[in-house]
Amino acid sequence: MKANILFVDDDPNVVNGLRRMLHSFKKEWNLFYALSGQEALEIISKESIDVIVTDLRMPGMSGAQLLYEIQKKNPEIIRITLSGYSEEEMSIQSSRYAHQSLCKPTSPEKIKSTIEKAFGFRKYLKNESLIKLVNKIEKxxxxxxxxxxxxxxxxxxxxxxxxxxxxxxxxxxxxxxxxxxxxxxxxxxxxxxxxxxxxxxxxxxxxxxxxxxxxxxxxxLDTNNPNTKFYTQIWNHSNKVAEIVRKICVLEGYPKAIKDDAFLAGLLHDIGKLILIDEFDDYFKNVLEIMESEQIPFHEAEKKLLHADHTELGAYLLGIWGLPDSIVEAVALHHNNDFAFDLANPSPALIIKTANEIANEGTIATDDITEDIIREVLKTKQMLNN
Ligand SMILES: [Fe+2]
Ligand SMILES: [Fe+2]
Known part of the structure; x- marks a missing residue:
């Protein structure tokens, strides 16, 4: 099915320019154009729009106000801004409501690749109500x-x-x-x-x-929040994994680019859990109960509860936010057992998967995780793999 893309700009010249520029994408997309926020909302009420790309500075309803409305009422829509260099301040401000931002002038290829990529992250998350839930996240x-x-x-x-x-x-x-x-x-x-x-x-x-x-x-976080304990656990665990990642990279002598990717992915790998605790009452408690009664890992217990797990939500969120692919992929795969253990050709996914397993083994504090311990784990994993 063709995706429905809506462009909004109060300047008719810009809209005409976009029409000409994007004409050749008509085979892949149904294209809609609006000259105001109000007109955009009218189109949205009639058509099932997948992605909106809007100007920010518009008379009447501003682009940010339009995106705010859409975020509340049509969270299924991916929200992208397209504004001028002089509107840097406004573009940063609107990042509360927008998933991504483009700068005018931009090429048709850039518009196409941004939209296609944002839309393509649905491969990580299939459930429509969870997609809406993640799309609408503001804070x-x-x-x-x-x-x-x-x-x-x-x-x-x-x-x-x-x-x-x-x-x-x-x-x-x-x-x-x-x-x-x-x-x-x-x-x-x-x-x-x-x-x-x-x-x-x-x-x-x-x-x-x-x-x-x-x-x-x-x-x-409000200290009276009943989930504070779980949030704090995720923070501590994320920092621990990122620290172990750093140690693995130093120990194996990985280049800086791999180290940066892996450290960042290590810090972000469980971000999907934050979304789930925020959205579902007693989420952690329910998952832990299933984990215990069925003797299965956390992410498998999540699947029993929601038909999705935190890796899928986290990867989808970071994907539509425009984070680099290597990070999105590492977050998506950090509990996946299907890829080979090859430390000579490490992907950030492999490094954070290993770091995550070390972090989850027992209650050893980050500072006490020595190079010897890491070396031992890596050796065992390599042996198991061969
Ligand atoms: Fe995880
Ligand atoms: Fe983890």
Missing amino acids: LPSLPDIYLRLEKEMSSANISLSNIDNIISKDPVITAKVIQLSNSAFFGLPVRITDINRAVNYLGINIIKNLVLTINLFRL
């Missing part, structure tokens, strides 16, 4: 103490980028947003960034400040 939770440390550092007279980078890399949710923004097509970087330090340096203090302090992109 994910952050741990108050990390956020407050970041806020304090941002407000200090001598802001240090390396302190900021250290604090951010403790929090999977803030990290995901910073990496999303630095890889956003809006900034048009020719290379993808998976190194958190580089992302922070690239965006600079003002954008990070805007992202963290002004836009209000993160939801601070």
Whole structure:
């Protein structure tokens, strides 16, 4: 079935330009055009639109307001912004409601590849109601103490980028947003960034400040939240896996590119669990009960409960947010037993899968996981594989 794509811009010249530019995609897509937010909503009420690409600065209803409406009422639609360089501030602000952002002028190929890719992440998540659930996410939770440390550092007279980078890399949710923004097509970087330090340096203090302090992109966990214990467990576990990943990479002498990808994927690998705890009452409790009674791993118990697991939700979310493919794939595969154990040709997926298993073995603290322990696990895995 052809996908339905809706473009919105108040400037008739831009709309006509898009019409001409995208004419050749008519075989693959049904294309719709609107000159205002109101007109876009009317089209959405009649047609089942899959992806919307909207301008931001429009009279009457702004692009951000339009996306907000769609997020609430039509969460099945993928939301992309297309705005000018001068609208950087607005584009960053709208990242609360948009999955991805493009910058004018852009090529038809870029529009096509962005839309196709965002749509293609449905391969990770098949369930329509879970797709809607993930599409509508506006804010994910952050741990108050990390956020407050970041806020304090941002407000200090001598802001240090390396302190900021250290604090951010403790929090999977803030990290995901910073990496999303630095890889956003809006900034048009020719290379993808998976190194958190580089992302922070690239965006600079003002954008990070805007992202963290002004836009209000993160939801601070309330200490009375009954799930705080589970959220904290996920934070600690994610940091532990990322740290073990770092140790494996040093031990095996992997190049920086693999190390950056694997560390980031390690920090983000369980982000799907945060979505599920947020959305379903007693989620953790119910999964743990199934795990216990059936003696099966966590992700298999999730499948019994939801017909999907946190790897699928996490990969789909990071995919539609435009994170690099290697990260999305590693998150998707971190409980998969089907790929070969080959440390000479490591994928981030393999490294985080191994790190995750080491982290889950017993109660050993991160600092006590020595090179010897890691070497032993790697040796056993290699032997089992041969
Ligand atoms: Fe996991
Ligand atoms: Fe994990």
